[in-house]
Amino acid sequence: xxxxxxxxxxxxxxxxxxxxxxxxxxxxxxxxxxxxxxxxxxxxxxxxxxxxxxxxxxxxxxxxxxxxxxxxxxxxxxxxxxxxxxxxxxxxxxxxxxxxxxxxxxxxxxxxxxxxxxxxxxxxxxxxxxxxxxxxxxxxxxxxxxxxxxxxxxxxxxxxxxxxxxxxxxxxxxxxxxxxxxxxxxxxxxxxxxxxxxxxxxxxxxxxxxxxxxxxxxxxxxxxxxxxxxxxxx
Amino acid sequence: xxxxxxxxxxxxxxxxxxxxxxxxxxxxxxxxxxxxxxxxxxxxxxxxxxxxxxxxxxxxxxxxxxxxxxxxxxxxxxxxxxxxxxxxxxxxxxxxxxxxxxxxxxxxxxx
Numbered sequence: 001x002x003x004x005x006x007x008x009x010x011x012x013x014x015x016x017x018x019x020x021x022x023x024x025x026x027x028x029x030x031x032x033x034x035x036x037x038x039x040x041x042x043x044x045x046x047x048x049x050x051x052x053x054x055x056x057x058x059x060x061x062x063x064x065x066x067x068x069x070x071x072x073x074x075x076x077x078x079x080x081x082x083x084x085x086x087x088x089x090x091x092x093x094x095x096x097x098x099x100x101x102x103x104x105x106x107x108x109x110x111x112x113x114x115x116x117x118x119x120x121x122x123x124x125x126x127x128x129x130x131x132x133x134x135x136x137x138x139x140x141x142x143x144x145x146x147x148x149x150x151x152x153x154x155x156x157x158x159x160x161x162x163x164x165x166x167x168x169x170x171x172x173x174x175x176x177x178x179x180x181x182x183x184x185x186x187x188x189x190x191x192x193x194x195x196x197x198x199x200x201x202x203x204x205x206x207x208x209x210x211x212x213x214x215x216x217x218x219x220x221x222x223x224x225x226x227x228x229x230x231x232x233x234x
Numbered sequence: 235x236x237x238x239x240x241x242x243x244x245x246x247x248x249x250x251x252x253x254x255x256x257x258x259x260x261x262x263x264x265x266x267x268x269x270x271x272x273x274x275x276x277x278x279x280x281x282x283x284x285x286x287x288x289x290x291x292x293x294x295x296x297x298x299x300x301x302x303x304x305x306x307x308x309x310x311x312x313x314x315x316x317x318x319x320x321x322x323x324x325x326x327x328x329x330x331x332x333x334x335x336x337x338x339x340x341x342x343x344x345x
Contacts, residue, residue, distance in 0.1 A: 056342045060334050070335045077339070174331065 004101060005080040006033035007071030009064055010088035014042040017088045021053050024086075027094045034074055035088065038067040064156075065174035076169035083168075084159040092157045096197045103193045104161045110190040111164055113150065113182075114157030114197035134218055138179050141222050145229025146186040151194055153179045164190060173228075176221045183228045239301060240282055247279035274311055278304070 006024060010017050017035060024033050034054045037044050039061030048055040056070055068085055075083040082101050086092050096114060103109045117135070138153040156178060160168065164185065173180040186192060254271050257263040281287050288300045297303040 056338050058334055058338045059341070062331055062334055066331050066335065070338060073335060074339060074342075 002081045002105065003079065004031060004082045004084065004097075005071075005075045005078070006031060006084050006086045006094075006097075007036060007068060007075065008033055008086050008088045009036045009038060009067040009071065010040065010044050011038040011061070011064075011067070012040045012042045012044060013088040014040070014044050014047055016090045017044055018047050018051055018053075020086075020088050020090050021051070023090075024094050028097070031094075031097065032080070033086070034071060036067045036071050038062055038064070063174060065172060065177035068177060069168060069172035069174075072165055072168040072172060075165045080165060081162050082159055083165050085156055087156050091199050093197065093200065096157070096195075097159075100157070100159045100195050100197065103195065104159055108191075109193040110161050111185065111192045112159045113152055113155050113192060113194045114159075114199075115152035115155055115194040116197070116199055117151040130214070134214065137218065138221055138225070141225045142179065142183050142186070142229070145225060146183060148186050148192065150182055150186075150192060153182060157197060157199070173224070176217070176224055179221050180224045180228055183225045187229060243304065244279055244282045247275045247282070250275045251279065270315060274308075278308075 008017075008020065008024075013020075021033065021035065024031060032054070034056060035044075035048055037048060037055055037057045039058050045055075045057055047053070048057075056074060058067060058070060062070070071085070072083060082104055084097060084100065086094070092114070100112050100114050103112050117132075135153055139150055142153060143149050158178075167185065167188070167190075168181070171184075173184065182192065251272060254263065254268050254275075258265065258268050281291070288303070292298075292300045292303045295303060297306070
């Protein structure tokens with residue numbers, strides 16, 4: 001049987017983490033998940049302990065990249081076949097899990113990205129024009145260095161197969177993890193498929209990409225993509 | 235170079251050297267990181283005190299004034315030292331991340 005793990009990174013998500021985990025349990029009780037509590041300052045840890053949620057408590061805040069990588073290390077050590085990144089803030093919809101792992105189960109691809117943009121009809125995700133522009137720009141640069149079009153470059157809803165679990169356990173970009181890891185694995189010769197999903201509006205918490213930081217973010221992401229993308233493999 | 239400038243820059247070099255030695259003694263600096271500072275300011279100190287030596291190098295390197303040359307060389311070296319510090323910080327960053335992850339996973343296993 002294929003072992004599937006949901007990696008749920010959470011930083012100060014006391015308001016939504018329990019709801020997210022309950023939705024996962026209700027939807028498919030055989031699905032394993034692990035909450036990575038990224039050194040939250042609120043009651044996230046207490047909630048995990050009280051409700052007996054499987055969780056790893058990072059002893060210090062690492063940021064989203066370091067937290068997600070911890071999940072991959074956990075998946076690797078516990079011999080999971082598929083790992084799925086799943087946000088703790090209620091943005092992602094667990095009912096898409098079968099759809100997102102299907103291409104991996106069929107052996108067609110190494111990574112599946114749950115994409116808001118690949119099919120315009122299925123997604124009602126409202127995002128600002130500026131953010132869509134940013135994602136499109138990142139997409140352009142990824143195409144430039146890897147020759148592969150990835151539409152939703154910042155989606156945090158992604159599933160990877162066993163080979164990529166091992167790869168990510170060993171090297172996962174800490175800064176701007178989604179677009180940079182996408183570039184990195186395309187460069188390493190892994191394949192990526194995008195599957196249309198719809199995402200909910202954020203229920204709690206603030207997106208890690210804040211408005212005033214966005215220009216700085218864009219410059220850094222593009223620079224990272226170019227650095228990773230240009231030149232041979234490591 | 236004017237006498238005043240020689241006095242000021244040699245005193246400054248001496249202070250930096252003594253400061254580094256003090257930190258070494260208190261083990262607040264690792265010897266491998268201290269060495270580069272000691273060499274830099276030791277060399278500056280000696281070359282200021284040897285009469286005619288600075289003027290000679292200034293002439294060879296094509297600077298018009300010794301003070302300009304000292305300034306340029308020190309800035310250049312500081313840039314290099316700073317870059318190497320950035321690489322040290324980055325690699326420590328990586329090590330700390332690895333430690334946090336492994337310790338946290340271990341703690342989870344223990345529960």
